[in-house]
Amino acid sequence: MVPLNVYVNAASVAVGAYVLYFTLKFLLVHRRRSLVKQKHGCLPAPKLYQKDPFLGTDLVLQNRNAGREHRFLDLLKARHDKGGLTYTTDTYFRRTINTCDPDLIRNVLAFQFNDFGMGPLRQRSAAPLLGQGIFTTDHETWSQQRALIRPSFYRARVTNLSIYKKHVDRLIAIIREENCKTDLQPLFVRLTLDTNSEYLFGESVGLLSDQPLKHVTNFYRALNYAGEATIQRLRLGNLMWFHHDREFKRCCAIVHEFAQQFVDKALDFRRRETLVSPDEKDVASGERQKYLFIDELAKATDNPTRLRDHIVNMLLAADTTPGLLSFAFYMLSRNEVLWEKLRNHVLEHYCEPLTYEALMNMTYLRHFIQECLRLFPPIATNSRVAHKDTVLPVGGGPDGKSPLFIAKHNVVTYSTYVMHRRKDLFGEDADEFRPERWEKLLPGWEYLPFNGGPRMCPGQKLAMTETSYTIARILTTFSSIESLDNSEWQEKITLSLKLKNGIQCHLIS
Template sequence: MAFSLFLAAGALAALTLYYVIQWLIVCRRRHLMKKQHGCLPAKKLAQKDPFLGTDIVMQNLTAAKNYGFLDLLRTRHANNGLTFTTNTYFRTTINTCDPTLIQNVLSFQFQDFGMGPLRRKSASPLLGQGIFTTDDEIWSHQRALIRPSFVRAQVTEFSIFGHHVDQLISLIARRNYKVDLQQLFFRMVLDSNSEYMFGESVGLMSENASEAAHTFHHALDYAQQGTILRLRLGNLMFTHRDKKFRESCDTVHAYADKFVAQALEYRRSQDALPDEKKEREEGGGRQKYVFLNELAKDTSNPILLRDQIVNMLLAARDTTAGLLAFVFFMLARRPDVWDKLRADVLEHYCEPLTYEALMDMKYLRFVVNETLRLFPPIATNSRMANKDTVLPVGGGPDGKSPLFVAKHHVVTYSTFVMHRRAEFFGDDVEEFRPERWENLRPGWEFLPFNGGPRICPGQKFALTESSYTIARLLHAFSGIENLDPSDWREQLTLSLTLNNGVQCRLVPAA
């Protein structure tokens, strides 16, 4: 018995010694790496709890609950510079609004960073292994599947957009022109994008929208709210015990699964056709483009197809609807901008509205860019280091020295803060002034759709759909009256939207 205890103690001591030696080797290697590159530590945010960082987590959760998380970030950067660190759960987070550092993380040193296991775990109940949660070969394969579906031929085809904007205009009239536009934009964009992706609209703009459509819509909202809460909780994610969240994720998946089954049946039917019949059908006229059917040509994995379609549908809905909501939120408060934009739209408008006509509406492009500057769809984002690496900036008191980033440490970057830096966009950076875009040619300091290899594949799709909708509405209505005297309140889920919506009255054109 004593001998067995002696052996166990010896084994434990040997194991402890092994890990101590490994830790010392890592420390030595990191010390030499820092010395070789001349690295300096970044500023540290003052914390009451420097180890677990519970004070930082609670500050973040409280600020988000009170619609002030983005203002909290701005205050932290104002007090601590472009780049500073926080410590939570024994892990360092590098917080930055420096475009040079962001460019290195997202582009030049792309292979050194990834989504990380915490982000995958927080989002997996809803997004599974979709393009926004995966890395490496899985991500590359999914990106290759999706990219062909956003070629110019599909993006600039307005037949689907047009039908749903017609429904939006009719619905505004039925409500006597007094509406919350944000609510309607979310319904309209989900309708148009579901038709593009599934081949069938959810039908939320219809007078007779089904109970299943409303259930899916509400489930999508609740599921993504739970996802962002899990992400904010970080290592405390295990405390998130919300049965409704799980049920909402199941509802979203079940709705998407129905269309995945249809797409796979379509694939089987096409595979069964003789080659000559396929050629006749393809040559017999232009078929309606269905995003999911195209994906199904490359894979028959139903879970992969479902995860991809949920990722894309959610991203497309929230970024486009959010952009539209912020545009009209600002237009309702700036009649001078409304008048100038409407004049630009009417000068180039044609029936039916074409992509070329939209491209001629320069002031429309300025308005969209200015909205994306002040209210970027993805206001904050992050990457985790998948190995020890060195960034060329971010270290030292001025943030200009090289910065060592240890494996598993996180870089969080805020486009919201970066887009409001006066040195990039002028002293009137808080003002909504579309005219600033007449001469602006920004680089990485303007990043509304991310950058590098993971730049949003649907960027052109979202911008085209948004611009088309704005032009159609300014053609249909001659004025807009603001019915909400309050300032904007942030609603941060997976993207940035308005907690108080867009309460307004529209004036029909004569």
């Protein structure tokens, strides 16, 4: 029998070797990084004061409480007022560089695009809902998905207004059925899901129909809950594993089950494609005369899980437009002069049927929407994770002008909400809603409602066209609007920014 002390000695040697290995590795990495910082003249960004300097428990609790009280964006703005344009925080072994500096954001999103990505934390946080879709993946997987999606948003398709007309007709009919006193926000959610599902998949989900099917309304509610819970998981960061929410799991399952009908449709299309000759395919293509995302998706893969992930991600992509429409009518319902000015401008260029060219001539409408996007950006905060050690040309030092070293796995979080309200970029009246400012402003990297760089939103033109068309139609249908809720707006952050209280209003014919 081998004496016990032999095992103890062997274990001690193994532990000692393990410790020595990681100590040497740490020292070598530290030395290499020090040389890189010295070479580029890097300075650290200011660090936000933390009561818990090691784990940042106080910051995590602040984030959680602010989220529950619907004031998370105000908390971010207050932190930047205190910490500057760029500052760092440390929470549970994760260093985050927080910024509202357009020069730093431009480097992360564009100039040094390959150095950053979504990262494993976002993938784990959103995976129960989004799987391996375009909003969670990186590198070659993302590139392939992006190439697959891009043709869906060609200008010729986006500017065809016929698809919007019937759904906006139905929206207006519902408003009248409710005696013109209604909450517009859920109607806008239903509108965009109906429009975008028909646009991408060839058939509407029918949320605006007289009697939407029960499984459709269940999907609608589940999608909203799952999106909000996903944001909560992201805010928890490395503590995400403490997020135990059975309702979240149930809602993700409902969304996936709903998406299955489109998966089945895609697989059926793929089977039919394999049974016809090339000549028959040409004839069928000529008869269809339109690109459907779901058909092209079926050609790319027959994996049901991959198909489902793609479909759910594209359904979620429609989530930004109802928020934009809601904030537009929030502002219009609170300002009679603004309503009259915008309505008169729209009527001046309006034609029946409304055309894309007429919409493009409505310059004040475009400026109005730009101002909505500035004060209420759909994605109010976003982040990227460093794939490797890298150096950004700005962000370091007390003034943020020196190079900044970013270690592998560090997170860069940027807030368009805070950046869009900077007075040094948009004037002393940056907190005020004033569409006229866009008569002279030429937006650059300080204005990012649809993100920037290679991951810029491919559906930007679709969202702008649908928003412009919907606003123009409502403005020409109703003569005035009255707010039925005079409380200040409160944020509701799901996967995009919305209003907690909705838009309670009275539209007058």
